[in-house]
Amino acid sequence: MEKKDILIIHGTDYKNMTIRILKRAGLAELIGDRNKRIGLKPNLVVARDPSEGATTHAEILEGVVAYLQECGFNNLTIMEGSWVGDNTRDAFRAAGYERISRQYGVPFKDMQADTWKSCDAAGMDIRICDTAAQMDFMINLPVLKGHCQTLITCALKNNKGLIPNAEKRRFHTLGLHRPIAHLNTVVRNDFILVDNICGDLDFEEGGNPVVMNRILAFRDPVLCDAFVCESMGHKPEEVDYIMLAQQLGVGSADTAKAHMVYLNEDLSAKKKPPMTGRVKKLASYTDSQDACSACFGSLIYALDRLQERGELKKGLPPVAIGQGFRGKTGDIGVGHCTACFSKSLEGCPPKAADMVEFLEKEWVCKHM
Ligand code: SF4
Structure with missing residues (x-):
């Protein structure tokens, strides 16, 4: 797998999807030496079930551990520090990680209780937990979701779980963006596997999951977060820490140069998500007939962007989406399945960012 690659797999058998995407990425070859110390960094920001x-x-964690052990890697550590105010152990339990840790013999290190050292992160002093700093290879396992202060959170911000609580508080006083970008110049981002199963609409603590049933793999955390922006209807330039991380040489936010690799088709169309x-x-602004999860989830994120701008109002005709519209005519729709409609946005699925632009021009403006 190259730095510019984005791997995508759809489905609901998350453990086996994880193993499949890791095989396709050639993760074992990327790691190399079987004796390397490998850190697994999930997002356990709060003590809640992942379905929220x-x-x-x-x-996903289990798939990664099973794959690595099968390939002969046994020096694994799960590490995380929940946000200030939540106990990481409780979050570990609530997410169902205890069984995995026990069954596979993988230790868990709570970063809230770890020792730390200060280091120079491209001109900014940042305290990093010692366990994280000692790893030879880090696998970042973030959730694609919204964030009330930074719009989105995924790979770059997930690494905030590798600093002590006092440093987390300081990050907030510094406005988050600059310290997050600098943090990523010193923590490892060797491989990123994104949980895009049902990330939240706009809050990092969950509560409004948007079902997309996808797992994504990246080697570049900046490309990852730029892609996440577009998947949620934002532009990467709207998120300061992404652009700053790019300037600091952490990676590239140029999604136009990315190479998309789809491992399978989205076959979820017949199931309505909760x-x-x-x-x-x-x-309620949509007319969905057999829509794939990723397509429908993208439309929900796009509608949320329009909602934020005060552009959603009563009287708008529903936006058609889904395989049930193939070959049918109508007013407005998104996705290749609505290609015969008077107004239709091409793509299978289209990006949420493109949906926002299209719906503003062809839907909201036409019904003002
Ligand atoms: S456009 Fe593609 S992704 Fe969207 S509903 Fe149709 S088949 Fe599914």
Whole structure:
């Protein structure tokens, strides 16, 4: 797998999807020496079940551990520090990680209780937990989700779990963006496996999951977060820490140069995803017939962007989406399945960022 590659797999058998995507990425070859110390960094920001959209699914962690052990890597450590105010051990339990740790014999290190050292992160002093600093290879396992202060959170911000609590508080007083970018010049980002199963609409603590049933793999954390922006209807330039990380040489935010690798098709079209109140409200602007999860989730994120701009109002005709519209005509739709509609956005699935632009021009403006 190259730095510019983005691997995507769809489905609901998360453990086996994980193993498949890691095989395709050639992770074992990327790591090399079987004796390397490998850190696994999930997102356990709060003590909540992953189905609520905040934390990394246990099946993904289990898939990574099973794959690595099968390949002969046995020096593994799971590490995380929840946000200030939550206990990491409780979050570890709530996410269902205890069984995995026990069954596979992989130790867990709580970064809230770890020792730390200060280091020079491209001109900024940052305290890093010792366990994280000692690793030879880091596998970042973030959740794709919204964030009330930074718009999105994924690979770059997930590394905030590798600093002590006092440093987390300092990051907040510094406005998050600059310290997050600098942090990523010193912590390792060797491989990133993104939980895009049901990340939250706009809060890092979950509560409004948007079901997309995807797992994504990257080698570049900046490319990862730029892609996540577009998947949620934002532009990477809107998120300061992404652009700053690029300037500091952490990676590239140029998604136009990315090489997309789809491992399978999204076969979820017949199943309606579960929806909480806010997601249901956004879905009321759609007419969905057999829509794939990733396509429908992208539309929900796009509608949320329009909602933020005050552009959603009663009287708008529903936006058609889904395989049930193939070959049919209508007013407005998104995705290749609605290609015969008067107005249709091409893509299978289209990006949420493109949906926002299209719907603003062809839907909101036409019904003002
Ligand atoms: S456009 Fe593609 S992704 Fe969207 S519903 Fe149709 S087949 Fe699924």
